[in-house]
Amino acid sequence: MADVTLTIDGREVQAREGSTILDACRRMRIDTPTLCQLDTLTPVNVCRVCVVELEGARVLVPACSRKVEAGMKIRTDSERVRHSRRLVLELLASSVDMSLCSPQVRGWMDRYGAAPGRFGKQVATVAQPVKVDNDLYVRDYSRCILCYKCVEACGVDAQNTFAIGVAGRGFDAHISTEFDVGLPDSACVYCGNCIGVCPTGALMFKSEHDMRAAGTWDESKQTVTETVCPYCGVGCMLELHVQENSIVKVTSPLDHSVTSGHLCVKGRFGFEFVQRRGAKG
């Protein structure tokens, strides 16, 4: 594919035809906030935190999905962009518990001066009890920003199981199984690929959830080791998150050619057999 030339923040840049404005920004090392975007998933353009100003366009455009075109003039740090990004972060953080988001997200809040408290204390939130209906993972939708990543990973972008979707409209929109049944009664096959893409900690290994509840979860004591899944011959790369000689979480590298970050139930959760030390097998 050919290269096209566009201008971002006054600098001319070459970008591959078919790539996105976000790709170009990243190549220029312009830190661009994203929440619903992931390189392994099709953009769904829902969070709007990556918006940029495109000269001649009526509205701000999402950098994550808008393809580059020759001659585009783009501003990533105009007042209009800053204002929009700030408001998106404020609205989300005022209604959702974003305390387990990555430090990067907190960095964006600081950069854009997001003050979620300014709407007052009586604002509507999505606070609700954690759903614990199986031994493998929990769903805490009080942390859900509706980024759709879990839906995409459960659907066409990876797992193709379609156990979850977005139900309801407006403030009532929420991630739901069919008829809102518990996971054991749903189509879920417990691959945990939804956990792998969740940016807010709404979806979490039960082991992590329990350790956090007990106050023993401590990422400073954790190591992450890459190894290969012990089961079938596909050869999925695992990242074993280990705290005090116990596996507490399993992920897979997004850029691994075998997995693209995705695993099955055995690779994600089938590690207990190395944790039964001293017991008869």
Added chain:
Amino acid sequence: MFGAGGGTSSYREAEETDLIVLWGSNARETHPIFFHHVLRGVRNGARLIAVDPRRTSSAEWADVWLGIDVGSDIALANAMARVIIYEGLADTNFIAHATTGYEDFARCVEAYTLERAEAETGVPASAIREVALAFGQAPKGMICWTLGITEHHNATDNVLALINLGLLTGKVGRYGCGLNPLRGQNNVQGGGDMGAIPTRLPGFQDLEIPQIHEKFSRAWGGADFPHQKGWHLSEMFEAMERGELRSLYIVGENPARSEADQGRAVRLLSGLDQLVVQDIFLTHTAELADVVLPAAAGWAESEGTVTNSERRVQRVRRALEPPAGARDDVDIICDLAARLGSDFGRPTAEQVWDECRSLSPMHAGMAYRRLEELAGIQWPCPDESHPGTQFLHARLWKDPVEGPLAPFHAVEHDPPVDRLTEEFPIRLTTGRRLDSFNTGVQTNEYTSPLRRGEALVISPEDGARLGIEDGECVRASSRRGSVDVHVRFDHSMRPGLAFMTLHFPDQVATNVLTIDATDPKSGTAEFKASAIRIDRIPASVPSI
């Protein structure tokens, strides 16, 4: 395939091909992340064909499901070949350029008319023809198989029949084409690569070729080791039966539960003069042992490499301290060697690997440093500037062909050994489920919400015919033994077919029923085809 045994393609190619045949493979459940690549291929427009006695969750994604009778794969493949030849879809240029034995092959398949194939396979002639045309016409296509092909008494012939289809249509040695055995365990491929095959040394080098033997002997300080091939697993059991094999050292295998005809396996293992078992658990096999050597878990408690189904060698690393007393396999082997009077030293896994690289040309370029940098490398990788090999046998398209030509093999249909009779009228086949693995030693330790325990899965039609309720406990019997097991009706099953797993041997010892008829070349038992009968238990056990 044609020498080195390994899948010819990369997973990525499944995303960019025109047709994928899953033959005797329920990849959706048994190789789920490979199936992600297949699904991307389907989304990109590839046709998916599933050949399986059961209408599996993989078959549900297929454009065409061929519900074949167990063990009739060769009849199907030969009939497809005949259609391809008659329709002028054979790649005659490729056949003339790169293959041998075509005339014999064509003569052999001539007898496999659609009518005969329908009779042997239970698949309608029109469906066989449709799939044959689709495979013949697809510009690119690949065949992937699993134990549905290889757990038969004629496993090698089954594989050859599929290879024939690839050669016939020139679907090998090109991007998006290929013949791929999906490996069932994380290092089945690597075990073969490393010479855990009776005739081979590391890198698939033939033990019985004097120059090869001499090369290894020289590297190993003039070591004297056998010049003739050893026994494969099934031959070992036969040797135990004859009393020739009296001492056995088992590393990481549970044959007391995983072998077909379990009663015989346990009897033979129990009758040995000496049994040493090295394992991470005190398995049922270890319970029979004179000496148990506790081992560290290869994937999480020690260093090394494994090879996957696209020939990608990848690092495994130590993430956990093993339990007290459990030791790395390499350390145990070196200690054992010292006790036997050989000094293997105290090599690290990397040092062992570097020795392997110095002796195995196909691994020579795979330094640990490069395996890290490239996130694994696909063999062959002959030197440290080589990127690895995405697909095999491009050499067959060179002019002239590099290396030996690819041979056709005329193979004949040969039905399962355990014949269906009036006394044993139901065909029992075995397999895995998504959340479990083999004899359950590993998977039964985590709490899977999907797990429902062992069951004899049959069609509702058979249930009605036998007067059995869904969930009822019945007695399943083969010519070797009986087990009591709960019945589960499933619409994926065709009448006359039953399915069980090996995942819960303490609950139901499925392998009491299976037959140890083995393929003489691969040594694989015919787990996929037992003949059973199903009887109601008079004093009925309450249903689950």
